[in-house]
Amino acid sequence: VSRIVVTGAAGSSGRVIVPHLADEGHRVIAVDRRAWPDCPPDAEFERADVLKRSFDEVLRHNRPELVVHLAMIHRFESSRSERHRVNFEGTARVIEASLEAGVRKLVFLSRATVYGALPDQAQFLTEDHPPAAGRMFAEMQDLVAADLYASGMLWRHPEIDIVILRLVSVLGPRSDSLLQRYLQQRRVFTVAGFDPIYQIIHEVDMARAVSAALQPGLRGIFNVTGPGEVPLHVLVERSGGLRVPLPEGLLRRLRGRLGFPRLPEGAVQFLKYPCTVDGRRFREATGFEPQCDLTAIIESVARSRREQHR
Amino acid sequence: VVPDWTVLLDRLVDEDLRDRVGRMDLRANELGFDRWGASPRDTMRALAIVRWFYRRYFRVQTHGIEHVPTGRVLLVANHSAQLAYDGLLIAAAMALDAEPPRHVRAMIERFFAQVPLVSILMTRMGQLTGTPRNAARLLADEDAAVLVFPEGHRGGGRVWRDRYKVLGYSQGFMRLALETRAPIVPVAFIGGEEMTASLSRMAPLARLFGTPYFPLSPTVLPLPLPVKVHVYFGEPLHFTGSCTDEDEAVQSRVDRVEVAVARLIERGLRERRGVFR
16 A cells, blocks of 8 residues: 555546556545546545645655656647646656655656657557657657656656556547547548557556556556557447548648647648557566457447437 | 448458468457458458459469478568569469468558558558568567568669669668578569569659659559569578678678579579460
């Protein structure tokens, strides 16, 4: 049983991870700058902003052994400067404050998308591959920078065990990932002539992976994969979506108009090319095995869709 | 709106194809795809069409296909034919005439992954963008049969006066063989030069379209000429050494493969009775 501070606890990942860690018997201190009235009763909620001094006070007051850093903005609706402030400066602040407070371990939930989806890129990238998403997708620079900053601190500070988890796309009833929201649209637009494969993981397996990363002594950068790979068209059709392939030029021009989702230019890359990673290092280091298979994950998206569009 | 052509293709898939694809080293997950996005079902459908071209149109004859060992192997071939007709027919030979049938993974020029539809077709058939890491993973993890054309697009887009010449091999395939300890089977593809004879690579036009070359040839699309195709498989070559050896040390081994393929080509040209029969 450890004292764990979870940042960004009221976000969609936190809403799965906080109850999971509390169920495992840990004392969980959920931190978020937003209010979270639904915080599970077996966790404590502290309202604080990781960018402000109130967060240091939370650490000083609770003296946690572990910090799970989830306070990241993955959506693109927020302004670029806000995303940069929270994602990059926020991550740096959380690491700095954790070092000062003598935290033993910090788990940072990054994403496999930091590697980018590029036509000339190999598949099943290992952790040694440079995160190259910024080449075609400038809006992801802050996420890449945060990941790399944490990686650098990992080697500079042996006194804290930093674990960076680069997670594949998370799906599930509580998930609010970009892929989940993409799949839940009434009409799902794809790029005609392209059908990249995706790696997906169920939200509960995400929480189990975070829990596996807490084991003493584990430190480093790890890709976290789920039960396997699936082409985008199968993902769309099996989850009940109406797939509408459009030529790339048209899709780019219609972005953000006529009810089309407003996505940055670079996001189209992820509808054309695969971004797949090798999750072996994490599985070998922790014994982690995802429990939810591909069919079950897709079925959970289909259920969420039906509820949303009813 | 679009007719479901998969139903039509499924009618062409017979017991023999099902049996052969079933015995190939192509394992699909619960949703019907392998981890690279290849689909055994779609491979069957494609083979149903390719088989007609293989047997009737090009009347492909293989020589020494039994030389291809089981387990991981690098097939190294001369490149020609402007569009990957040679790769397609070599892969078809391994699927239709090898025993047991093998699923060939060709290392494809990166340009094609950026072409709509071509991108899907190649993925469904298990064909990948030719990066060294993809190939190493296929060989080391899956004991795959990987097909490479070390001449790259210089070979694919070659012009008539360069027919059946060795245009210089790059070293990547040899470093791959050394790293993964995979044997190399030299392959000669005879007929590719005549089926799509090209007079120029038309570099300015290629730049305009962003392609590696733009063949000046009347026979690339929709159909190449119905030449008689021969595919020669040489005996496997085994190499030892380190994949981090200096260029010179690797080059001498590359030269041995180059010579082996050139000899097979010579033999093929000597033995054939004509271009079309």
